[in-house]
Amino acid sequence: MNKNYVIENVKDFHLYDVLECGQCFHFQRTDTGVSPGVFEYDIVFRDRILHIKEEPDSDGVRLIFENTEDWEYQAIWKSYFDLDRDYSEIKSRIIEADPRLEEIIEEHNGIRILKQDFFETLISFIISQNKQIPQIKQVVNNLSSDLGTKFDVTMINRLSSEFDAFFPTADQLYNATEEEIRLSKCGFRAPYIKDAAEKVYTGEISEKELSRLSTFDAKQKLMTIYGVGEKVANCVLLFGLGRTDTFPVDVWMKRICEYMYFDGDTSKSEIEAFAMDKFGDVAGYAQQYLFMYGQKHKIGT
DNA sequence: GACCAGGGTAACT
DNA sequence: AGTTACCATGGT
Numbered sequence A: 001m002n003k004n005y006v007i008e009n010v011k012d013f014h015l016y017d018v019l020e021c022g023q024c025f026h027f028q029r030t031d032t033g034v035s036p037g038v039f040e041y042d043i044v045f046r047d048r049i050l051h052i053k054e055e056p057d058s059d060g061v062r063l064i065f066e067n068t069e070d071w072e073y074q075a076i077w078k079s080y081f082d083l084d085r086d087y088s089e090i091k092s093r094i095i096e097a098d099p100r101l102e103e104i105i106e107e108h109n110g111i112r113i114l115k116q117d118f119f120e121t122l123i124s125f126i127i128s129q130n131k132q133i134p135q136i137k138q139v140v141n142n143l144s145s146d147l148g149t150k151f152d153v154t155m156i157n158r159l160s161s162e163f164d165a166f167f168p169t170a171d172q173l174y175n176a177t178e179e180e181i182r183l184s185k186c187g188f189r190a191p192y193i194k195d196a197a198e199k200v201y202t203g204e205i206s207e208k209e210l211s212r213l214s215t216f217d218a219k220q221k222l223m224t225i226y227g228v229g230e231k232v233a234n235c236v237l238l239f240g241l242g243r244t245d246t247f248p249v250d251v252w253m254k255r256i257c258e259y260m261y262f263d264g265d266t267s268k269s270e271i272e273a274f275a276m277d278k279f280g281d282v283a284g285y286a287q288q289y290l291f292m293y294g295q296k297h298k299i300g301t
Numbered sequence B: 001g002a003c004c005a006g007g008g009t010a011a012c013t
Numbered sequence C: 001a002g003t004t005a006c007c008a009t010g011g012t
Helices: A015-020 A070-080 A087-097 A101-107 A118-127 A133-147 A170-174 A178-182 A187-201 A207-212 A215-222 A230-240 A251-261 A268-296
Strands: A005-010 A027-029 A039-045 A048-057 A060-066
Touching: A005 A048, A005 A070, A015 A039, A060 A070, A087 A101, A087 A268, A101 A268, A118 A133, A118 A187, A118 A207, A118 A230, A133 A170, A133 A178, A170 A187, A178 A187, A207 A215, A215 A230, A230 A268, A251 A268
Parallel strands: none
Antiparallel strands: A005 A060, A027 A039, A039 A048, A048 A060
16 A cells, blocks of 8 residues: 555656646646645546656656556556657657747647547537636536546545546436536536437447547547537547547637748638648647647737 | 637528 | 537636
């Protein structure tokens, strides 16, 4: 018990960048912020809660996976945090495509594209439409607390009363009424959530089948869900299925790409096609560095 | 109150 | 094929 799994001198990794860049929503920061370079988070993934701590190290950061056995890190968290991938190579390829990205990457050089749970990613990004990140987190928490399986709250640092449950399974969401779903304050997205839960519950949409399809075909399949369009499908492909040859274009990406690459108003589809051609299979990574940069500096607002 | 938010749909040209 | 009103909800 209380065995920690520790990795020293991790490069190209910063918990703040990884978690606060708008790719995932079911976590809470628990450190006080008073110790320089120290960050702590509780993260909920499938049926597990991870307490993770980051400290400065001599060359990179030290990651402490609290109460985690070796097998659990190897089987679960290594792929979740994309820790097997060489991000220095990814960064080089992005900078090769556009040297101006070097400074942008440097501002949030600890970003990792997480490999999240497929169903949670699908529902979370359906919720994300026309909402700000703090509100998305709120609705995800509400949905979990109302309809998901509760976890033992003595296991966590209880900062928020809503942070007390795993994300609902497709089964749990399918068996909920629209009124129960609306309690989460998801608003007009409730029928979208119902349709997504039904299609996953019945197997009409399955992670296994999507994994076999090309990125283009998988996107078309995802868009058969009521309430899933280009942007949400791209986010599910990128953050839930590991397809890095995608370039989700939201209002922020539209603004920053118009600022960097176009003269005036440009459609999202044109921006997406341009970026796919420019960045290829590292487009998803490039998108995330650009997104965080655009938000931080409020480009185009 | 008007306007906007990690958009999508339906109903228009 | 390309626009536009509307969709709940919360924040500025």
